Amino acid sequence: MKRVLLYDSQQAVEQLANELINLSFDVFKSTSYEESINKYLKENYDFIIIDLDTFDAPKFLNKILKLNPKQRIINLSNSLELTTKEGCETCIKNYNKKRLLKPYDLRMIYDYLINFDERVCLDYNKDLESRKLSHALSEISEFESFKIKEDELLIFLEEQDKNALTLREFFLIIEILNKYEINYKILEQYSLQILRN
Incomplete structure (x- = not known):
């Protein structure tokens, strides 16, 4: 069973976590930077899903990338702003993260979790x-x-x-x-x- 650390706001984390649990993922919920870092340092996760619109989410993302640049990460966001200043090529070369723009549906997240290595960030071509x-x-x-x-x-x-x-x-x-x-x-x-x- 794939382990997923989910960092999102209180309301959204419950809904998405329940949907992923129903799809047979082992989900660990977190709603704060400190809680997320503590969970990450204590356990190994196959994936991290981060809602970048959540308070301190960019800080959490940057910390994870420093600790483990190859950690599989799915960013959820309302914004087209890149999380890596240097652009998509640098992100693809150095990290293992993808972005889904909101609104997303569960099928998109599921597809990224199942086929992560074959997927390209949707913003890459743009x-x-x-x-x-x-x-x-x-x-x-x-x-x-x-x-x-x-x-x-x-x-x-x-x-x-x-x-x-x-x-x-x-x-x-x-x-x-x-x-x-x-x-x-x-x-x-x-x-x-x-x-x-």
Whole structure:
């Protein structure tokens, strides 16, 4: 039977714990930082589920990651804010944690508990796409003839003076977008519209 330490608010911990117990998990409930740390130091757990919106939950998460970076952790959160400043790649490389955004259902948690090693954090692809776009726009901003309207994801020719340099830069911009696997469509007047996935 898999052992789960569940750190959540008083009301939520009871409901989720009962649901996991019904699915044959051995669940240990905790509603405070001190109680959670004490339980963690005394016992081994296959998984830790942490509601990051619970008081002191980020502190508890960071303490666990210092004690055991490879501990399997499922973070529950209302926020898209990353728990690792460096981003998803660093988290995947150094830790063993995943995030589920609220509202979640029990099937999602169960799936992560059963198939943890095969699952990728749901935010990973979103973060990866944002970083690819950021890198591409940074490279494109070096071109003199073209400007970027980031709020519209539009790359356009600043002046309508089309010459050999303009044409060369235009094709280099297309190469950059292709390199980062960014979808786009070519508009009139040497403009490109970046398409969101």
